[in-house]
Amino acid sequence: MKYRSTRGKVNGIPFSEAVMMGLADDGGLLLPESIPLLSATELQQMADLSYPQLALRVLSHYIDDIPQAELKELIDRSYATFLHPEVTPVMHKDGLFILELFHGPTLAFKDIALQLLGNLFEYMLAKTGSHMNIIGATSGDTGSAAIYGVRGKKGVNIFILHPKGKVSPIQEMQMTTVTDPNVFNIAVEGTFDDAQAIVKEIFGDLDYKQKHALGAVNSINWARVLAQVVYYFYAFFQVQKTTGCSEVEFSVPTGNFGDIFAGYVAKQMGLPIKKLILATNGNNILSRFVNSGDYSAAKVNHSLSPSMDIQVASNFERYLFYLYEGNSARICAAMETFKKEGVLPVSAEELSQAQQIFSAASITDAETLATIGEFAFSTGYILDPHTAVGVQAGKRVGSGDCPLICLATAHPAKFGEAVYAACGEDPELPSAFQGIDQLEKRLETLPADITVIKDYVTRYALS
Numbered sequence: 536m537k538y539r540s541t542r543g544k545v546n547g548i549p550f551s552e553a554v555m556m557g558l559a560d561d562g563g564l565l566l567p568e569s570i571p572l573l574s575a576t577e578l579q580q581m582a583d584l585s586y587p588q589l590a591l592r593v594l595s596h597y598i599d600d601i602p603q604a605e606l607k608e609l610i611d612r613s614y615a616t617f618l619h620p621e622v623t624p625v626m627h628k629d630g631l632f633i634l635e636l637f638h639g640p641t642l643a644f645k646d647i648a649l650q651l652l653g654n655l656f657e658y659m660l661a662k663t664g665s666h667m668n669i670i671g672a673t674s675g676d677t678g679s680a681a682i683y684g685v686r687g688k689k690g691v692n693i694f695i696l697h698p699k700g701k702v703s704p705i706q707e708m709q710m711t712t713v714t715d716p717n718v719f720n721i722a723v724e725g726t727f728d729d730a731q732a733i734v735k736e737i738f739g740d741l742d743y744k745q746k747h748a749l750g751a752v753n754s755i756n757w758a759r760v761l762a763q764v765v766y767y768f769y770a771f772f773q774v775q776k777t778t779g780c781s782e783v784e785f786s787v788p789t790g791n792f793g794d795i796f797a798g799y800v801a802k803q804m805g806l807p808i809k810k811l812i813l814a815t816n817g818n819n820i821l822s823r824f825v826n827s828g829d830y831s832a833a834k835v836n837h838s839l840s841p842s843m844d845i846q847v848a849s850n851f852e853r854y855l856f857y858l859y860e861g862n863s864a865r866i867c868a869a870m871e872t873f874k875k876e877g878v879l880p881v882s883a884e885e886l887s888q889a890q891q892i893f894s895a896a897s898i899t900d901a902e903t904l905a906t907i908g909e910f911a912f913s914t915g916y917i918l919d920p921h922t923a924v925g926v927q928a929g930k931r932v933g934s935g936d937c938p939l940i941c942l943a944t945a946h947p948a949k950f951g952e953a954v955y956a957a958c959g960e961d962p963e964l965p966s967a968f969q970g971i972d973q974l975e976k977r978l979e980t981l982p983a984d985i986t987v988i989k990d991y992v993t994r995y996a997l998s
C-alpha cells in the first residue's frame with residue numbers, strides 16, 4: 536500500500552515514510568491510495584481473533600514495508616501494556632454497549648494509538664540509524680499518552696510543555712513521574728496557548744527543525760488513525776456474538792475527528808456500521824456541519840470534556856477528501872476559502888451524502904452532568920464526561936433499530952471533579968495508579984519565553 540496527500544503533491548510513498556512525515560510536506564494529510572474492501576469470508580475469519588491478532592490482520596492491509604513477524608512483535612508489545620486482558624472490552628449497560636478504550640497506561644483512548652506509534656518510531660529510527668526529538672504542548676491527555684508511548688525508547692527524546700498548575704493533578708502526576716532519561720517535562724509559566732504558541736514558533740524555524748530532527752505526535756499521523764480502526768472491528772464482533780445483530784451504530788465523542796474518522800475507514804472496509812454518531816460538546820463546529828452544512832469556526836469555550844475543546848478539527852480534511860471524490864485541487868481551494876472566509880463550500884448533495892454516514896448532536900455541560908448522574912443511578916456505572924457526551928448524543932440521535940456502541944474514551948478517575956459534581960461519588964483510581972502521588976517527579980519549570988525553551992531543548996536534544 537502506498538500513501539498520498541489530500542493536497543495532491545505527495546504521492547506514492549510507503550507506510551514508513553508516511554509515519555515519519557506526520558503532516559504531509561505539502562501541508563495536507565496522508566491517506567492510503569485505496570481503502571481495501573474486505574470480503575464476507577475475511578470478516579468471518581476475524582470474528583474470533585484476540586485484539587493483537589485482529590490488529591495484525593487489519594494493519595497488514597495497510598503496511599507492506601515491515602515484515603509480518605516484526606509487525607506482529609511491535610503490535611504485541613504495544614498492547615501488552617494495557618491493564619485489561621481484552622485490551623478494549625465491551626460492557627453491556629442500560630440497553631447500550633460501552634466500548635472501554637481507557638485501559639492503557641494513561642487511562643485515555645489516545646494510548647491505543649500512541650503505544651503503537653512509539654514502537655513504530657523506535658523501529659524505523661533503528662532501521663535508518665537516525666534519531667528524533669519530539670516536541671509538543673499539552674493541556675493534558677495527548678502529552679501524557681505521548682510520553683508513555685516513547686518513554687525508554689531508543690533514538691527518541693521527548694519534550695512536552697504543559698501550562699504550570701493548569702492541568703489536572705492526576706494528569707500532572709502522570710507526566711512528571713515518568714523519570715526515563717529520554718523524557719523532558721517542561722512546566723511553562725503561562726497558559727496552554729502560550730505553550731502551544733512557543734511550540735508552533737519552534738517548528739516554524741525550519742533550520743532549527745531540521746538541525747534537531749524535530750518531530751511531532753499530534754493526531755494527524757496516519758498511524759494513529761490506523762491503530763484506532765482496529766477497535767471498531769473488535770467491538771462489532773463482541774456485540775454481534777451477544778446479540779446476533781447484522782449491523783451496529785457507534786457514538787463517538789469527537790474533537791479533532793481522528794477517532795470517528797477511524798470508524799469511517801472501518802465502514803469503508805466493509806464493517807456493517809449503519810451510522811456513526813458524531814458527538815460534540817458545546818464546541819460544535821462538527822455537529823453543526825453534519826446537521827446543517829455549517830462548518831464555520833467559533834471561539835473555543837472550556838467545557839467539562841476538555842479533550843474535545845477544539846475550534847478546527849485537524850483530521851476533517853481526510854473525510855473531505857473522500858466527500859470531494861479525491862479531488863485535491865478542490866481540497867486546496869476549499870482550505871484557502873476556509874482560511875479567508877471561515878466557511879467550507881459543500882453542495883446540498885454532498886451534505887446529504889455526509890448525512891447518510893453521520894448523525895450528530897451537541898451536548899452542553901449541564902446535559903453531560905445530568906447524563907453521568909442518571910447513568911450512575913440506573914446502572915451503577917460511572918461515565919467520564921467525554922463518554923457521557925457520546926452516550927447522550929447516541930440516545931438522542933441513534934436510530935434505535937440496531938445495537939448502539941458508545942466509545943468510552945477516558946477513565947472517570949481522570950475527570951474526578953466533574954464526576955463528583957454529577958453524582959457525588961469519587962471514582963476510584965485503578966490499582967496501578969494508587970500511590971502515584973508518592974513517586975519521584977522530574978520536571979523543569981521555565982518561563983514562557985521561546986529563547987529560554989529553545990536553549991533547554993538544544994541542550995538536551997539527541998544529536
Ligand SMILES: *Cc1c(COP(=O)(O)O)cnc(C)c1O
Pocket residue numbers: 643644645676677754788789790791792793794795842843921944945
Ligand atoms: C482526544 C480525545 C477525544 C477526541 O478524539 P478526536 O480523535 O480528537 O476526535 C475524546 N475523548 C478523550 C478522552 C480524548 O482524549
